Amino acid sequence: MPKARKSQISLLDTPYYHCVSRCVRRAFLCGEEDGKSFEHRRYWVEDRIHVLSDVFAIDVCAYAVMSNHTHVVLHVAKDKADILTTEEVIQRWHRLYKGTLLTQRYLSPELRKDFHEAQIKTVEATAEIWRKRLYDISWFMRALNEYIARAANKEDDCTGHFWEGRFKSQALLDESALAACMAYVDLNPVRAKIAKTPETSDHTSIQYRINAARVGKTPKRLMPF
Template identity: 40%
Template sequence: MPRPRRTQVSIEDTPMYHCCSRVTRRAFLLGDDELTGKNYDHRRGWVESLLLKLAGVFAIDIAAYAVMSNHLHVVLSVDIYESNRWSDKEVVEHWHQIFLGTEVTQKFVKGEVIESYEVESLKHSIALYRSRLSDISWLINGVRVK
């Protein structure tokens, strides 16, 4: 029976992981769909460019990947120390390349004044984003977001 990633992953012990993401409902990521007669090969470039974009945003390197007709394989190398080296502003800028963030983080990146009552919310968001930017699940979810 499958187990959640959080029980399988120990970045301190093993920073490299092979992950697979499958499509559902007999859908096709690439290739010819015999049921509909449609060809989905035009998606390969889109998937590859998205993977490379995500590798530039996250503190996770993509060592190898294979885009198959109904699934995707990636070999990931997680650098848990990289996101810790980023300044708070760099963390938020990385996050905003994929996700919207919050009104407070948008103000922070623009250099606008952060009110005293917003500081705790900003600190919480930055810590959360920093953690997620070195999280395999969030990288894979990034593939699905765009």
């Protein structure tokens, strides 16, 4: 039997993980089918990864958006989540989800001053649940894959599964494993012969890093090394 996700991810062993999501459809991100191009969906995935890197206390080390699957190498930064205030946690969570009526009102100083102690405790308890989700890889991947699935199903005017089950994760237990995995992810388009060099491999972290380095900058939405 496959292991439960919680047993595959253990921050006591390592904060680094390689996650792969595979699509059930033959052409969903690139290529053409019946004269229709799906290339624009690769932009959806890359943009969403960048958005989530700003919301979650999870650093993106590397990624590659392929024709029918995606790779992301993630670093769980629990310490970043631990120092967030209740208000900061709620603000981050509300960038992705509506939250509750109480948390929405809590962000307004005018409304918050009328809160009873019980209401404040309820908001704080809710924020603590969300804080844990902000460094949870399963929630990161859920926020990525569900968003893309809904957008694709809406565009295709259909319902049903878009991804081939849940994502697969692999723990990277030391620096050599991390470096090897990042190189594997970065060179995926070259290996698949959809790009000749890393510089020309679109929708990858290596191209994003190279473009930033060319103008003397550090990529904002990737973990610095």
